[in-house]
Amino acid sequence: MVAVLGLTLGIGGVVFYQSRAWSYMEDDPKACINCHIMIPQYSTWQHSSHSRVATCNDCHVPHTSLAAKYYFKAKDGLRHSTLFTLRLEQEVIRITEPSVAVVQQNCLRCHGMLNEGVSTSKVVLPEGHGEGHLCWECHREVPHGRVTSLSSVPNARMQLEAPTIPDWMRTKTTENDGVKK
């Protein structure tokens, strides 16, 4: 019995560590690129005006309550991890219906005041998808741009590498000063 418990904890720990599972509890956008297929979304967001004011979670999970947030995260997370593990991801990843509602609500959460004037023309979601309009049906470049396929941002991964200096600079010594290592 103790052996079984130990084995479970051990293997569970490895899975937890290897999959960086703790990062999913937080709001750092880097958690979203634990799976590399989100790199196009990450780098287009990072180059957009939203990157300075909003994280992935600000738009893509509900903020009505803490319970709603983590329930949604768990639901989405399980779906994503299953698809990713079974290699069922699409070349062009599209947003799902429940996510559409969440994102639209989050647009309004920040931009609500701004949109009071246009809400009469049904740019609100309480109408339900297909009945009203969605913010990004007009604001198509916000924030990821129109080009979203997995192969659309070549070389974007380099931004995840740590900055470096050449080896000769690490070891140099001068009469003046130097980067002493």
Added chain:
Amino acid sequence: MKPLQEWFRNPWLAGTLFVATVGIGVGVGLLLTSVATRKAEARFAYTTKADIAPDESRSEVWGRAYPLEYESWKQTSDTGFRSKFGGSAFRDVLAEDPRMVVLWAGYAFSKEYNQSRGHAYAVQDVRNILRTGAPNDTDKGPQPGTCWTCKSPDVPRMMAKMGDSAFYKGKWSDLGHQIVNPVGCLDCHDPKTMALRISRPALADAFARQGKDITKASHAEMRSLVCAQCHVEYYFNGPNKHLTFPWDSGMTVERMEAYYDSANFTDWVHALSKAPMLKAQHPDFEVFKMGIHGQRGLACADCHMPYKTQGGMKFSDHHIRSPLSNIANSCQVCHRESAEELTRNVNERQEKIQEERILLEDVLVRAHLEAKAAWEAGADSATMQPILKLIRRSQWRWDFATAGNGNAFHAPVEIGRILANGISFGQEARIRLARVLSDKGVKVDVPYPDISTKAKAQELIGLKMDKFGAEKQVFLVKVVPVWLQKAKAREDSLPK
């Protein structure tokens, strides 16, 4: 409760448990393998498999692996854009504003000073400019090796071989046959990972002296720091001309001045006033950090290298240039105003700073000439020293505000403040000079000279321009082709 052993006497139960355990084991095992495979995959996905040598300075070799970035980088050779005060076109700054000739009397900048064109011209323009002279053999000519530092990816290649001290110490002409590729890939990127990388030791050293480790910078910071390797205020320290940033006690115009004062540093002695002068380089990074875009956490690359869509691809535009020629991808990512409106806003800031700048230039031209008149009238050194110090302070502020690219846009309030202080120091010098002149019996005003053209201004300070031009021509026709031939022979011997 039955003891465990009793449960396992039931063969069905034991069998099911066994199969289930095997199933879970296989599942967890597969999951772990998948996580590991996918993580390994992430190292290669979106990274071009390219075998680029650690010191590959030829950008066209990188270009085979990174064609989109390379093609856009090549466009820095475009000289078609001219904004109201800048752009990428050739502009003879001394011809546009001959006062500068007088301000730099006794210093090579009074011979020739042009607006910088794109990165593609970095090497060509430093060869062409009169300031580098006409060395007809190695170990001759006026400038040290330090002058190459910001011009080429051949610089980190050579520094890795010879060390930075030896690189700086030699003559500029010693390395003419080695440094041929204009600012390119190796200047900012690690050839192995394509990550942003610091290739110039002066920036890393300045960080170290401030107690900071540059390898801990975030990606967002690196998007400015690779530019800050060159687009900063710097000086050539000591007889070995060691490239140094004066940032030890801070990065404002006053803190850097205090650094130079305490180091007793003087770039040159002014030919007319005999004032011990400082020459500002181009404190673009420092000034940008003091403006609103810098304070809101933007990086240089956000506006000067914004994302670009070409076909189905998105990538950083390596056509580094004035954002005014690319408003849709730069300003309008955040600002919703029209391109015309945004250009007007930029121009307005620059026009107002320009107005202050010209006021200060006139003050300085007069101060230099009045100091010259005071010396001629027999003023003594003890009386003149504090006045010359004021001229130094005033012109340091003028140069700091003027030498940068886009300072008036990057931080208009700070630049306005600096110019106002410069005018105040300059006028203070002139009030004291008026007293000195009066004491020495000079009762008429020192007339403002006719410096309506560059030629007249250069004649005023006694420059023999014909001679410099003729020597330069000989250098360009006789010496440079030999450099290029040697460089080609070296590059041809490398693996393709």
